[in-house]
Amino acid sequence: MAEFLIVALQLLRIHDPINQSMKQNMALTVNALLENPGFHDFILEQTTAFLTIHRTDPKLASIFGTHQRWMLAHVGMAQYFLDALSGASEPVIVMARYLEQVRRYEIASVNTADSFLKEMVVYGIALHATTGDRRHKPIIPSPRALETLRHWVGIHLHTLDDIDGGNRLDRFEHDPGLLWHLHPQITERLLNTPSIRVPPPRYGLFTWLNSGGVLVDWLMTSVKNSEVVDGHFLTQVRSVPRLAEMFRISRTHLTRKLREAEDMGSIGWLGQRGRSTMWISKALVDEYNFYQAQKLSVIDETFQEVAGPPMILSAVQT
Numbered sequence: 001m002a003e004f005l006i007v008a009l010q011l012l013r014i015h016d017p018i019n020q021s022m023k024q025n026m027a028l029t030v031n032a033l034l035e036n037p038g039f040h041d042f043i044l045e046q047t048t049a050f051l052t053i054h055r056t057d058p059k060l061a062s063i064f065g066t067h068q069r070w071m072l073a074h075v076g077m078a079q080y081f082l083d084a085l086s087g088a089s090e091p092v093i094v095m096a097r098y099l100e101q102v103r104r105y106e107i108a109s110v111n112t113a114d115s116f117l118k119e120m121v122v123y124g125i126a127l128h129a130t131t132g133d134r135r136h137k138p139i140i141p142s143p144r145a146l147e148t149l150r151h152w153v154g155i156h157l158h159t160l161d162d163i164d165g166g167n168r169l170d171r172f173e174h175d176p177g178l179l180w181h182l183h184p185q186i187t188e189r190l191l192n193t194p195s196i197r198v199p200p201p202r203y204g205l206f207t208w209l210n211s212g213g214v215l216v217d218w219l220m221t222s223v224k225n226s227e228v229v230d231g232h233f234l235t236q237v238r239s240v241p242r243l244a245e246m247f248r249i250s251r252t253h254l255t256r257k258l259r260e261a262e263d264m265g266s267i268g269w270l271g272q273r274g275r276s277t278m279w280i281s282k283a284l285v286d287e288y289n290f291y292q293a294q295k296l297s298v299i300d301e302t303f304q305e306v307a308g309p310p311m312i313l314s315a316v317q318t
Contacts, residue, residue, distance in 0.1 A: 026309040027301040028164065033293040036163060040226070040285070043292050046159045047217045053148065054214050059123055060148055061214065067199060067207035071107045071191060072116045076126075077149055078187040080141055081180045092129045092138035093117075105191045120145075150179050153186070156299045166310030168303055181306050189298045196294055200287040202266040209257050211247040218247075219280055220288060228282055232268065237278040 033039055054061040064070045076093050079101060084091035095117065102113040117139060120126035125145045129138040141149075157168040172178055190196045199207050206212035222236040237243055240258065244251040255274070261267045266284040270277045304310070 027304050028160065028297055030290070030293045030297045033163065033296055034289060039163070039293070040289055042159050042162050043289060044221055045162070046155055046292070047220055049155045049158075050152075051214070051217055051221065053151065057144075057148070060125060060144065062123075062211075063120070063125060063145075064213060065211050066209065067204070067213060068108055068112075069116060070213065071105070071197070072102065072113055073120075074183075074187045074190070075101045075105070075107065076117065076120075077141060077145075078184040081184050084180060085184070090129070090131045092131070092140055093126070095137040095139075105197065107191075107197075149183065153179060153182060153299070156296060157303065160296060160300050160303075161310070164310070165312050167313055168300075168307075168310045171307060171310070172303075175307075178307060182302055185302045185306065186299055189302060190295065193294060193298060195291070196298070199291055202261070202264055202281075202284045203287040203291055205257065205261055205264070205266070209249065209253065211249055212257070215243070215247050215249070216288065220285070223280070229279075231283075232279040232281045233285065234270070235278050235280055238276060240274040 036042075062069075063073045076098055079098055080091050080093050083093070095114070098117065099110055099113055102108055103110070107113070108116070117126060121128065121139060125142055126139045127142050129140050131138075154169055154172060157172050160166060161168050172182075198204065203216065206216045209215070219235055219237070223233040224236065226233070240255055241251055243249075244254045258267060258274075261284075262273075266281050268279050268281075269275075270279065
């Protein structure tokens with residue numbers, strides 16, 4: 001298995017026309033992103049795009065219902081692309097190889113990972129492969145899943161282009177094969193970044209809740225204005241039952257999580273708990289931005305190593 005990964009990653013780097021050191025120096029760092037005065041606004045635009053996916057295809061968006069499922073999905077897709085890049089004429093996701101990677105990154109138990117893939121088949125997000133050794137239960141991502149992943153990468157590249165005026169998205173859209181080279185490296189780097197694999201505590205508290213990541217995304221976009229009042233931002237939330245209904249979360253479970261968040265100072269209420277306007281703390285927003293900046297920096301670094309630096313078409317935006 002280790003030899004398979006080494007060969008596959010070496011093949012990824014063949015798609016690499018420009019000197020490595022030059023490309024690494026061009027990538028947007030986490031600090032550079034966070035220091036951009038307009039960064040949070042760019043992130044809100046990105047978040048709105050992801051919420052649109054959730055509204056239009058909630059079943060597919062459920063793949064990313066928790067942070068654990070998000071990681072399980074990326075590991076599976078990365079394995080599929082690596083299989084293709086290693087020379088397979090009809091690439092597949094092999095269960096044994098998939099579970100080995102899940103164990104390597106300590107993402108989930110074998111039973112949880114096995115159940116996840118079976119659920120993806122039930123949803124039609126993954127399909128049973130028509131070739132290969134059936135004893136190894138090979139599956140492939142559906143065209144719908146591949147297109148959504150392409151959209152996921154494209155949304156991030158669009159954000160990076162908005163920040164520095166680059167042309168990453170245009171190049172990505174004009175080179176369909178670029179996704180196959182980009183995604184495995186993006187996944188490897190994300191999962192080897194400790195604060196991506198285990199998000200910071202205020203943000204992370206929600207990401208392990210079913211649909212919790214989507215809930216936090218929505219909370220960020222629900223802030224009424226960007227003015228900080230006593231260290232927090234007012235949201236449009238006034239009812240916990242309504243919030244639970246919107247995201248199909250157990251009201252009891254959500255109430256418990258909100259209490260934990262309140263104890264951490266991440267959220268609070270202007271009046272009666274759960275029956276008045278809810279606020280989120282600047283600390284929670286800062287952690288959210290930090291997590292997004294890390295993800296974007298990894299994606300930009302990977303893009304530049306695989307495809308070369310973007311052409312800057314306009315001045316850096318602020």
